[in-house]
Every structure is written in structure tokens, then in C-alpha cells.
Amino acid sequence: MNARGDIGQARPRWLGRSLARVEDRRLVTGAGAYVDDHLPDGCLHLEFVRSPYPHGRLGPLALEEARAAEGVVAVFSAADLGKLGQSAVNIVVPGMSPRPLRLLAGEAVEAAGQAVAAVVATSRAAARDAAALVAFDVEPLAITPPRQGAERVAADWTLGDVKDAFSRAALVVEATVEHALVAPSALEPRAALADWNDGALTAWLSTQSPYRAREDLARVLGLSMAQVRVIAPDVGGAFGGKSSIYPEDLMVAWAARKLARPVKWCATRGEDLIAATHGRGARTEGALALDADGRLLGLKARLAFPLGHWMPYSAAIPVRNAGRILPGPYRLDAVAVSLKASDGNHAGVGIYRGAGRPEAAMLMERLMDEAARRLSIDPLEIRRRNLIGPADFPWSMPAGDKLDSGDYPALLERMTRLSDYQALRAACERRRASGQVVGLGLALYVEPCGQGWESASVSLCRDGKVQVATGASAQGQGRQTAFSQIVADALDLDPARIEVRHGDTADLPGGIGALASRSTAIGGSAVLRACEGLRAQIVDAGGERLNCAAADVALSSEGLSVAGSKGVGWRDFAHHVGGEAGDPAEPVLTSQVIYHADNEAWSSGCCLAMVVIDPESGRLEFEKLAWVDDAGTVVNPLLVRGQLVGGMAQGVGEAMMERIVYDEDGQLVTGSLMDYAVPRATDMPLVDIDKLETPSPVNALGAKGVGEAGCIGIPAAIANAVGDALAARGAALPQMPFTSEKLWCALHEAETRRDRSEQK
DSSP, X not given: OOTTOOOSOOOOOOTTOOOOOTTHHHHXXXXXXXXXXXOOTTOEEEEEEEOSOSSEXXXXXXXXXXXXXXXXXXXXXXXXXXXOOOOOOOOOSTTOOOOOOOSSOOSEEOSTTOEEEEEEESSHHHHHXXXXXXXXXXXXXXXXXXXXXXXXXXXXXXXXXXHXXXXXXXXXXXXXXXXXXXXXXXXXXXXXEEEEETTEEEEEEOOSOHHHHHHHHHHHHTOOGGGEEEEOOSOOOOTTTTSSOOHHHHHHHHHHHHHTSOEEXXXXXXXXXXXXXXXXXXXXXXXXXXXXXXXXXXXXXXXXEEEESSOOTTTTHHHHHHHHHTTTTBOOSOEEEEEEEEEOSSOOBOOOTTTTHHHHHHHHHHHHHHHHHHHTOOHHHHHHTTBOOGGGOXXXXXXXXXEOOOOHHHHHHHHHHHHTHHHHHHHHHHHHHTTOEEEEEEEEEEEEOOOSEEEEEEEEETTSOEEEEESOOOSSSOHHHHHHHHHHHHHTOOGGGEEEEESBTTSSSOOOOSOTTOIIIIIHHHHHHHHHHHHHHHHHHHHHHTTSOGGGEEEETTEEEETTSOOEEHHHHHHHHHOSSSOTTOEEEEEEEEEEOSSOOEEEEEEEEEEEEOTTTOOEXXXXXXXXEEOXXXXXXXXXXXXXXXXXXXXXXXXXXXOBOBOTTSOBSOOSTTTSOOOOGGGOOOOEEEEEOOOOTTSTTOBOOOTTHHHHHHHHHHXXXXXXXXXXXXXXXXXXXXXXXXXHHHHHHHHHHHHHHHHO
């Protein structure tokens, strides 16, 4: 018998099939159950009183009128909270100084939108009305803008002799990139519901990481882990913005325990824009040294990231990722990276789809295009000359990480064929000669896909079906579909026989959740290993049931058999193992594992964008978008495409329109979707997508991440296409987002300079 238990019979393989998502019918027909859909008997509603001031000493709160309002049960301030524990912050950079959250502002407020009081009432409307009655004064203090506050994260690392590399260079090019702060903008805003009953807390949270939330609830509220259960029901998107516990989540739980009643809070869109974590916001600077043939000699990079007035669990991940990813897929022997992250009087900044990967790719790809332009080498050719080759893996990065597998030259070659690159380049030159503002941009990227462990259990139930529990949660990725395919492939079952559960800390003793593009690579590998354990149990029990050696037992969608025998069906076998009586959904055999990945898997890809800019209006249009991605073993191509296109939408948003803006007084200017521009369907370009599959050797499934790729490669390709178009007119590339106003100004400033030069 081989590793999968085959004895020569043909069977279907489910991995690699584009199966439709099993989740969708329930969700699109209104049968989804989100946090706000849950309303326990006697549930109270909580609303926050938020500071309109960005920084200052908080005076006494006038709470009496709110407490006397109709329907109000309680009004709480920081003085009521007593001694609490601290939320966790992941110390991923040695020496970093964490700044944990506070449930409510105490002596000072540190950002506009920070909560200063919480009102609990019998209805949401009553709580909201009473919150408006709370009065307070704030003595203003100086405002610190993003990246200009106290330095809380700092690190430097060097590979090789950077000084010598730059001294030998025939050319040194530089680039500076300003990333605007952006908002995750999930369809479902944040929400929390908590109930304290019989000395235990149950919390329903819209979260990516229910197990981490359980730990924080226990730590902050002084409870044991056994006293806390967290349930993440249907979650309407997250994008990193729901990866960590929030002050509001903890306040709801504290109030439920204090009042011994269920308490619920649901954010408005405005609350999410002003008080949820933002992403990006970095300033990155780089200098690249090359020889006369365009070979890379050395890289210097300085990365500065914002943190805000508090630090979520993964606050330092973006700056660490950006630093450790450089120089991306390129061979370089001399690299110096300096990174820092600083606080300020604005919303906290956390991981946002990509989390440092887009910042590293953008800086490196801007430098590569600038070098190609200065050396008069085709941008594709300068990349080809410097790529890490497939024989070089595993490849050591300057920060000590190892690229596990890939074929970057093949990515570039496949992109050349997919896009007909040479024809596009020739078309650009012809059209420029006729006066059009047109540009072509390339970008290569690598994407680390999470480290560590994940848990899973797989059970055979009395009714012959298989029940799966995973520590990897879901927010729209199609987790149930993908994991059912992994199980079906491992156990020779029809996916329809498989139920996948996630998001409830009662299912498993521990887990990590869905973030860092890790869920399929690590969570899927955990499911696969659990299947292997269950398969071994089934085969052993089947040998006993069929009166033969276990090595002769085969599994199929119908059940168990021996060569030349009909065998026994799944349900009959389950009854044999567990007995006839009992709940049909009761497990009779279970395999539970905690799977540790050997290392980190690294995805990669190549993106191409062709754009044309109207010089009269600055309006940009996409004429071509092509993309080749390598996500290792692909479980479901349909789900992969959905993740790629979804990430692309956010990548286009960052490049073209999205931007959180604070004015000089620390007030949020983009406080609604009237002011913060989220891409619409009509803003999305068509895209040609192809794939390369180089399985990862560092996890059981061979999978790599895919969910963040669109935010990594697409913005850099767009930036290079816009830069190519503007450079042909002698115009400088503005900072993102590339709005029509910025592009019009860049073109007309260049035209003005040309006119003045001609007049001289």
C-alpha cells in the first residue's frame, strides 16, 4: 500500500479542481449569521463616547445626564475599570517598545476618535442618544503627525561590504516612495457581542484570530483560558483590520461581566474609519548601485513606518516584513537596511493586506525601473540579468530568511509570452511618436506566507460523514471549500460528505487564525496531516472489520474494500466502530494534530501594466494588465483567481485613489466614504492571469500564499507604467495615489519647464 492507501484502483483527485464555493449559496441568499445577527435574550447595547480632540489632558466627564436618560443601564469611564491586564504585542524586532491599548482614555486623549466613555442601554438608539449627552473638556497638547513621534521599533542589518559595492558602481540610482495611510474597509464593520454566564465568558467577534482574541480577553480581564470562549461567526471581510483585539472588543466583554447581561456593539462606517487600525503609511528610501552592464552591486534602504497612538498585536509586522523581504527576487551580495516605526496622534496602524510586502516590492521595483532608464536597458532585460535562479534555492536573504523554492526567470519568460511584451513595447514607442502619453510597467515580487503552526482535527462520524475542525478562520476566502477538497483527496471521499468547522475556540485547544497568507500552506497542511492520522486509524480498524491485513484495505468514496471484494460502506463501518446507538453526527474516530511548518513558504509573481493618460484631464486608463503568479500547489484554481482579483482590487485602490488624510490639527478629513475613495466595480481593469506551480518543500501540502499578491505586485507595476508614461514627457512620477489631478499637474509642470527652457 502506498502513502495514500491505494491498491491500484483508479480514483478521482480533488486537489486542483475549480469547485464552486459551498459557502456561497447560504451567504448570498441571506442565510449568513454575522455578529449583528445574534441577539440573545435580554441583550444590552453599548455605544462609545469618542473624543473629537486629537491630543490633550482629559478633564472630568459629566456623566449624570447620560445615566439618567431613558433606557440607560450604565455609563462607564476609565475610573470604573479598575486594574486590568495588558493586551499582547508581538515583539518581532528585538528591543522594540510596545504601546498596548487602553479600553477608555484616562488622563489624556491621544487621537481623535479615541473612546472616553461607554454607554450601555436597552436599545442601540437609546445608547446612542445618551452618549451624545456626555460632556467633557480637553486641554490641548501638541499634535504628533504620523512617523514623527517616539521611536518604538528600530533595527539595522547588513550583508556584505556595502561601502565597497557603492564605490565600484558605474551608476547609483535613488528612489523615495510615500505610501498613504489606507483603511481596510471590510464590508462588515467591526462588531462584538459578549455574555457572562456561570463564571464564563462567551464572546462573538468579527475577527480573523479567535484563539488570539481568547488569549487577550483572558489576559486583560484576569480570567483563565478555560473561562473564555470566542466564536467568530460569518465574518464579512477583514484584510488584516480584524487580526488583533480592539479596545471596543474588550470593553464589551468587561461590561457583560460587570452587568451579568449580554452586551453588543457594532461599529458604524465612520467609527471604523476613525478608530479601527489603518495600514501602510510608510516612507521608504533606497539607493541602488549597479555596474555598467546593469548588474546589481549594492542596496541601501531606509524604511520609516507609522504606529499611531496604540499598538495592535501585529503592529511591527509591516516594518519587519518590508526590511526582511528586500531585495526581493534579485541576486545581491551587499545590502544595508535600516528600519524604524514611530507613534503619533492618530489611529493605530496594523497589518493590512500585504503588511510590508508591497512597500518592499514598490521600492525595489522603482529602483529597477530607474536603473533601466538611466542605462538605456529594457526594464525586462535588466530584471532578467539579476534574478535568483531556480538552482539557487534555498536562497538566504540579508535578514536571515530563506526563500524555499521558485523559478523567477520562468515567471518573467511566461509573462513575456502572456502579454506579448515586445509588441507592447514597440506599440508604446509608436504611439508616443503620435503624441499619446502611454507607458508600460513591470514588477516582480516575492511573498513570505507565514510561519509557525496550526491545529486541525478530522473525525469520522456515525453517519459516515467526515467532520473537520481547523484553527484557520474564514472571512470570505472559501475556506470550507478548499479544506473539504484537501480532505476528499486524502481520504478518497466526495467533498459533499465533508463538513468543515472553523472560528470557534471550543472546537480545538488552540489555533492561530487567518492572516499572513498562511491558512492554506500551514492550516491546510495541518488538515492533511490530521487526515493521514485518521486514514491510518480507519485502515487499521478496517482490517479488523474485513478480517484481513490492514495493508490490503483500500478507501474509496463508497467505503472500505479489499481487492476482489465489495467491502463495507462508510456508514456501516462507522456503526461497526462506534456502535449502532448514538447521535449520527457523533465522531467515532478522530485524528487531531498541531502541525509545525518546517520553514516559511515564499510565493512569487510577475505583473505587467500598460496605461494611457489623457493630458487634458489627467485621467488614467488601463490598456493591459497581465499577471503570472506562483502559489505552489493549488488546491482550487477558482478560489485562487478570486483571491488574486480581490487583492488586485485593493492594489488598484492604493495605487489610484485610496488615502487616509489628517489635517494639521490632527482631525481626520476622510471620515466617510464620501471622502475616502474605495474602488468600484467600474474602476477594475480586465486582467489576464496565468500561473506557475513550484511546490514548497517546507510544508506538507506544498502550498504557498496567494491572498496578498494583488496588493504587492499590482501597485508596483502600475507605478512603473505611470512612471514610464510620464518620463517620456519629461515629467516626474508623483507619489501615490495617482489621481487625475496629480497626473495632470505632473504633465503640465513638465510642459511649463519645456516652454521656459525653449524661451531661454
